[in-house]
Amino acid sequence: MRMDSIVERIQPVDRAWIERAQAHIDSLTKPVASLGLLETLAARLCAIQETLMPRPEPRRVVIFAADHGVATENVSAYPAAVTAQMVANFVRGGAAINALAYAAGADVWVYDVGVAERCSPAEGCTTFVSRRAGAGTRNIASGPAMTKPQLDLAIAAGIEAGTRAADAGVKVLACGDMGIANTTAASAVTAALTGVSARCVTGRGTGVDDARLERKIEVVQAALRANADAREPLDVLRCLGGFEIAAIVGAYLAAASRRLAIVGDGFIATAAALIAVQLCPAVRDYWFAGHRSPEPGHAVQLAWLNATPILDLQMRLGEATGAALAMPLLTAAAAMSTRMATFAGAGVSRQV
Amino acid sequence: MRMDSIVERIQPVDRAWIERAQAHIDSLTKPVASLGLLETLAARLCAIQETLMPRPEPRRVVIFAADHGVATENVSAYPAAVTAQMVANFVRGGAAINALAYAAGADVWVYDVGVAERCSPAEGCTTFVSRRAGAGTRNIASGPAMTKPQLDLAIAAGIEAGTRAADAGVKVLACGDMGIANTTAASAVTAALTGVSARCVTGRGTGVDDARLERKIEVVQAALRANADAREPLDVLRCLGGFEIAAIVGAYLAAASRRLAIVGDGFIATAAALIAVQLCPAVRDYWFAGHRSPEPGHAVQLAWLNATPILDLQMRLGEATGAALAMPLLTAAAAMSTRMATFAGAGVSRQV
Numbered sequence: 001m002r003m004d005s006i007v008e009r010i011q012p013v014d015r016a017w018i019e020r021a022q023a024h025i026d027s028l029t030k031p032v033a034s035l036g037l038l039e040t041l042a043a044r045l046c047a048i049q050e051t052l053m054p055r056p057e058p059r060r061v062v063i064f065a066a067d068h069g070v071a072t073e074n075v076s077a078y079p080a081a082v083t084a085q086m087v088a089n090f091v092r093g094g095a096a097i098n099a100l101a102y103a104a105g106a107d108v109w110v111y112d113v114g115v116a117e118r119c120s121p122a123e124g125c126t127t128f129v130s131r132r133a134g135a136g137t138r139n140i141a142s143g144p145a146m147t148k149p150q151l152d153l154a155i156a157a158g159i160e161a162g163t164r165a166a167d168a169g170v171k172v173l174a175c176g177d178m179g180i181a182n183t184t185a186a187s188a189v190t191a192a193l194t195g196v197s198a199r200c201v202t203g204r205g206t207g208v209d210d211a212r213l214e215r216k217i218e219v220v221q222a223a224l225r226a227n228a229d230a231r232e233p234l235d236v237l238r239c240l241g242g243f244e245i246a247a248i249v250g251a252y253l254a255a256a257s258r259r260l261a262i263v264g265d266g267f268i269a270t271a272a273a274l275i276a277v278q279l280c281p282a283v284r285d286y287w288f289a290g291h292r293s294p295e296p297g298h299a300v301q302l303a304w305l306n307a308t309p310i311l312d313l314q315m316r317l318g319e320a321t322g323a324a325l326a327m328p329l330l331t332a333a334a335a336m337s338t339r340m341a342t343f344a345g346a347g348v349s350r351q352v
Numbered sequence: 353m354r355m356d357s358i359v360e361r362i363q364p365v366d367r368a369w370i371e372r373a374q375a376h377i378d379s380l381t382k383p384v385a386s387l388g389l390l391e392t393l394a395a396r397l398c399a400i401q402e403t404l405m406p407r408p409e410p411r412r413v414v415i416f417a418a419d420h421g422v423a424t425e426n427v428s429a430y431p432a433a434v435t436a437q438m439v440a441n442f443v444r445g446g447a448a449i450n451a452l453a454y455a456a457g458a459d460v461w462v463y464d465v466g467v468a469e470r471c472s473p474a475e476g477c478t479t480f481v482s483r484r485a486g487a488g489t490r491n492i493a494s495g496p497a498m499t500k501p502q503l504d505l506a507i508a509a510g511i512e513a514g515t516r517a518a519d520a521g522v523k524v525l526a527c528g529d530m531g532i533a534n535t536t537a538a539s540a541v542t543a544a545l546t547g548v549s550a551r552c553v554t555g556r557g558t559g560v561d562d563a564r565l566e567r568k569i570e571v572v573q574a575a576l577r578a579n580a581d582a583r584e585p586l587d588v589l590r591c592l593g594g595f596e597i598a599a600i601v602g603a604y605l606a607a608a609s610r611r612l613a614i615v616g617d618g619f620i621a622t623a624a625a626l627i628a629v630q631l632c633p634a635v636r637d638y639w640f641a642g643h644r645s646p647e648p649g650h651a652v653q654l655a656w657l658n659a660t661p662i663l664d665l666q667m668r669l670g671e672a673t674g675a676a677l678a679m680p681l682l683t684a685a686a687a688m689s690t691r692m693a694t695f696a697g698a699g700v701s702r703q704v
Contacts, residue, residue: 029441030448031429031558035673036646036666077383077703085700089381094693096382103680103687206383207703294388312664313681314388321387328455328680329665335455341446348437351429351559 001163003155003250003279009257013047013285021046021337028340029348035336037308041288042333048261048286049171056261056334059106059172059327061097061320062161062251063090066114066154066243067136069145070223071181075216077207080136080180084117087178090319091121091128097176097319104327106174109164113157114150114243115179131157133243140188140223144230144239146246151234154243158250165251166258172330173255174290175248176320177268183295184216186271188223188240190297193233193274194304198224201297203267206316233278241271248272253279256286261330263323266293266316270301277305288330291315291322353515355507355602361609365399365637373398373689380692381700387688389660393640394685400613400638401523408613408686411458411524411679413449413672414513414603415442418466418506418595419488421497422575423533427568429559432488432532436469439530442671443473443480449528449671456679458526461516465509466502466595467531483509485595492540492575496582496591498598503586506595510602517603518610524682525607526642527600528672529620535647536568538623540575540592542649545585545626546656550576553649555619558668585630593623600624605631608638613682615675618645618668622653629657640682643667643674 021043026032033039045054065087071080089095090110101108109127112119116136121128133153137145146154158175165173179185183205190201198220204213227239237246249272255262256276264273264287276283289307292298293316302309310326343350373395378384385391397406417439423432441447442462453460461479464471468488473480485505489497498506510527517525531537535557542553550572556565579591589598601624607614608628616625616639628635641659644650645668654661662678695702 028448029438029446030669034558034667034669035448036668038665038667038677079701082701085698086381089693089698089700092693092698093691094381094698096380096387096688096692099687099691100684102691103684206386310665313390313662315386315390316388317382317386325390325681325684328683329677331680332452332455332677335451336448339445339451339454340448341441341444346437346441346444346446348441349431349434 006159006253006257007280010280010282012282017047017050018043021052024052027342029343029346038333041330042337045261045330045333046337048259053338054334055171056331058170060165060170061101061106061174061176061324062109063097063176063178063319064111064113064244064247065178067116068179068181068185068242069137069139070141070184072139073141073219075184075219076181078180083178083180084115084119087112087115087119091125096317096321097324100321100324104324106324106327111157111161111247113154113247137242140240141219142226144227145241146238151238151246154246155250158247159254162251162254166260170260172261172263172327174263174320174323175251175269176265177244177318179242179244182242182268184219185240185242186268187220187297189236189271190301191224192230192236192240194300196300201300203295203297233275237275245272249276252276252283256283262287263290263326264288265290265320265323266318267295267298268318270298274301274304290326358511358605358609359632362632362634364634369399369402370395373404376404379694381695381698390685393682394689397613397682397685398689400611405690406686407523408683410522412517412522413453413458413526413528413676414461415449415528415530415671416463416465416596416599417530419468420531420533420537420594421489421491422493422536424491425493425571427536427571428533430532435530435532436467436471439464439467439471443477448669448673449676452673452676456676458676458679463509463513463599465506465599489594492537492592493571494578496579497593498590503590503598506598507602510599511606514603514606518612522612524613524615524679526615526672526675527603527621528617529596529670531594531596534594534620536571537592537594538620539572539649541588541623542653543576544582544588544592546652548652553652555647555649585627589627597624601628604628604635608635614639615642615678616640617642617672617675618670619647619650620670622650626653642678
């Protein structure tokens with residue numbers, strides 16, 4: 001389905017359902033509001049699924065991988081070859097997200113949406129999908145990351161992934177990223193969309209030193225100058241983003257259109273959330289901030305989205321690792337709403 | 353087994369094991385330290401179990417319930433009868449901790465260590481245990497909460513619970529509390545042990561208003577005056593604590609002596625942690641701060657214990673609800689250490 005049709009189908013969550021869920025939660029045997037943020041999560045999950053007994057599973061993690069032309073600017077602590085090496089690692093099940101998704105009871109799908117070196121996983125691997133929009137983006141420091149047809153291909157890959165998840169009955173979706181140098185692209189996207197300076201939204205990524213951080217800030221500034229015409233969200237995405245960021249935008253839109261709960265991840269995935277919410281504000285109703293990353297730009301994104309993250313564990317890995325860790329909290333929120341007794345039912349006295 | 357023998361058996365965690373675990377974690381396919389606090393949890397779990405493949409289950413929640421004489425001072429938002437009503441609710445499986453323990457894959461045991469109204473659960477309920485040290489404590493505002501024999505009984509109940517968990521193969525234990533007015537006792541214990549003023553460690557508990565908070569502070573001050581002789585941890589526990597707090601101390605000691613990982617909870621359980629760690633500093637090696645409660649005294653306790661909580665969800669319920677929510681994070685930490693590939697094994701390039 002095309003993006004425009006998807007966006008048209010996204011319905012805001014009904015406020016009346018939030019209130020109904022909160023009234024139900026207030027009737028349960030615990031002091032009012034004593035479960036804090038867990039109650040907020042539960043109420044929204046109820047409203048998304050329009051039930052007081054929400055289901056937090058099945059759940060799925062989809063990782064989108066792509067390379068970035070800007071990696072040639074020496075902005076990352078890792079060589080660009082790592083993108084393809086990590087895709088192989090995802091497919092074999094050896095990466096952090098494989099371990100954390102396993103712990104969270106989520107399956108893992110891997111989409112190659114534009115890794116420079118073509119990935120060839122073992123035959124019969126049904127959770128690897130090749131939907132390449134190119135062999136990596138062009139260098140954003142000197143012009144647009146991708147063409148319009150490439151943008152459409154990358155978004156379509158994400159829409160496909162989100163739609164397949166919904167078709168498979170998935171209730172909670174997380175999207176992750178892999179792409180060496182993609183914090184540089186996410187910084188540029190975030191600066192362009194929020195108006196916050198490159199310096200304030202550029203951080204150490206997977207761990208660059210002071211000198212390379214300065215270099216990275218200069219590269220983001222150059223990218224913003226080279227693509228100064230980009231103002232609309234889709235133009236910002238095309239000129240400054242990456243194939244994996246575009247794919248996550250598509251997956252978020254498709255998931256929201258099918259009323260899936262979406263668990264956000266770190267800096268890259270939240271850049272995609274910014275774009276998706278600008279394209280369709282109702283997406284925000286389906287999106288939960290999974291965790292707070294130490295990347296300075298992530299705080300800017302979360303503030304823009306008015307989001308309180310579930311976790312704050314100083315994680316800065318991407319791959320949807322923060323989202324996977326947050327998934328059990330949604331399970332707990334659903335269990336609270338579904339399984340607890342009411343004051344009346346349990347014969348417990350209320351507040352005096 | 354008696355407390356003294358238990359304390360003698362508690363061994364500090366071997367620092368060499370922490371280092372071995374961290375070196376293993378650094379060899380896994382992710383940037384060094386990029387999983388933040390999760391790596392710290394994993395390293396400690398490895399060191400506790402002395403393996404690089406730690407097991408985060410089976411896990412158990414034990415709730416200790418007791419009444420408090422100080423409830424007659426009008427310090428709680430709930431009537432004292434709620435303690436017994438909630439015990440019945442725990443046994444029937446309708447409380448918040450039942451829902452959250454279910455979500456976390458933990459079983460739930462309930463110990464009556466001194467509820468005013470005797471609890472009589474349905475016949476055949478094997479996870480309810482009656483080990484009453486009395487029918488509630490005496491009012492701490494006018495003298496000691498309990499006698500020395502009562503203290504011994506309550507601690508012994510906790511030792512039994514911790515020992516039974518270890519005997520059943522439990523790897524991760526959480527202890528919860530139920531007792532109307534027990535934040536007043538925990539405030540008094542915390543003030544006495546840390547030297548921080550009653551005003552700074554007394555909060556709203558399950559939700560008292562401004563006037564009752566002032567009253568509660570005065571009651572804590574009166575309790576400290578009435579028991580000014582209590583200085584040693586066991587004296588503080590006997591004079592200002594509660595049967596459930598004493599039982600949690602016993603359970604923590606027994607769990608540490610059997611090398612179980614302990615997940616801490618909120619203000620009441622952490623008051624017990626303070627006492628257990630003063631009795632035997634090595635207990636701290638086995639104790640993880642599950643969450644941060646909004647109770648002001650909890651921040652004082654966590655600072656004293658030099659602990660970084662796993663979660664901060666503005667929860668203030670007790671019952672081990674914060675601990676149960678944190679348990680899946682230990683599962684994830686164990687999965688990271690156990691299931692991830694190494695850079696060498698996966699053929700992934702390291703940092704340049």
